[in-house]
Amino acid sequence: MQKLLNKPQHTEKRSCRSVFPTRIAVIAVFLLVIATALILFFIHYGGKRTYRYTPDTKIILYHLINDETYGSNEYLFVKEADFEEQLKTLRDEGYQTFFADEPYKIKNGEKAVVITFDDGYEDNYTIAFPLLQKYGMKATVFLPSSMIGTEGHLSEAQIKEMQESGLFHFGSHTVTHAKLDTALSEEIERELSESKTAIEAIIGKPVTALAYPNGAYNDMVELFAEKHGYLYCYTTNPPQEPYYENTALPRSYVTRNMPIEEFRALLVTE
Numbered sequence: 001m002q003k004l005l006n007k008p009q010h011t012e013k014r015s016c017r018s019v020f021p022t023r024i025a026v027i028a029v030f031l032l033v034i035a036t037a038l039i040l041f042f043i044h045y046g047g048k049r050t051y052r053y054t055p056d057t058k059i060i061l062y063h064l065i066n067d068e069t070y071g072s073n074e075y076l077f078v079k080e081a082d083f084e085e086q087l088k089t090l091r092d093e094g095y096q097t098f099f100a101d102e103p104y105k106i107k108n109g110e111k112a113v114v115i116t117f118d119d120g121y122e123d124n125y126t127i128a129f130p131l132l133q134k135y136g137m138k139a140t141v142f143l144p145s146s147m148i149g150t151e152g153h154l155s156e157a158q159i160k161e162m163q164e165s166g167l168f169h170f171g172s173h174t175v176t177h178a179k180l181d182t183a184l185s186e187e188i189e190r191e192l193s194e195s196k197t198a199i200e201a202i203i204g205k206p207v208t209a210l211a212y213p214n215g216a217y218n219d220m221v222e223l224f225a226e227k228h229g230y231l232y233c234y235t236t237n238p239p240q241e242p243y244y245e246n247t248a249l250p251r252s253y254v255t256r257n258m259p260i261e262e263f264r265a266l267l268v269t270e
């Protein structure tokens with residue numbers, strides 16, 4: 001008993017000298033780790049709004065909905081019956097549709113899909129629009145502004161009608177469908193700003209979503225996109241990460257004759 005009482009006293013005396021500096025060192029290291037983590041976090045995310053790409057949010061990319069193909073990119077033409085089957089699948093699986101410029105409305109864990117169309121082809125109005133009306137689903141069309149009203153593309157009147165239906169929003173796909181990653185900085189800025197102004201003049205509301213033509217972008221393009229007021233920018237990269245910068249959001253291609261199982265696989269959480 002005597003031994004037991006004495007021993008702790010002895011240990012305590014020693015600990016006053018040795019443990020105190022150790023505690024300070026531990027606290028200092030802990031604070032250093034926290035500070036480093038915070039610095040790294042702000043370097044990585046500072047000033048950027050990171051969109052939380054939840055496993056249940058799917059961003060789908062279409063171009064044309066047309067049984068007939070023309071030109072060389074046949075794979076871009078999704079057949080009408082296939083498109084309808086895909087919409088039915090989304091409905092049956094309980095997915096809600098959201099606009100590309102409103103992903104902030106998606107709640108965590110919600111089964112959400114963002115349907116996008118690139119290039120503003122006329123069949124988005126003649127074929128896709130009635131089917132989206134039938135299923136009450138929303139979609140976003142990315143327009144190269146210089147192609148509006150040209151042969152095979154949406155006219156201003158069609159864009160207005162689609163917008164007024166409440167089922168469509170419109171984003172920019174630059175002025176000339178420019179490959180931005182290899183463009184000069186003045187050209188990038190002109191493509192981003194002039195397309196935004198032109199589309200806003202038609203739809204009468206701010207354009208805040210952008211799809212990079214050919215999915216081509218780099219750090220400079222992302223900076224210019226933010227500078228010109230684009231809040232959500234879409235690539236053609238398939239989703240692989242749980243989090244993405246708002247300036248480089250992933251999309252999954254839907255291509256011609258894609259089996260419905262393959263479409264369904266796009267919706268499966270990895």
Ligand SMILES: [Zn+2]
Nearest residue numbers: 118119213214
């Ligand atoms: Zn395109």
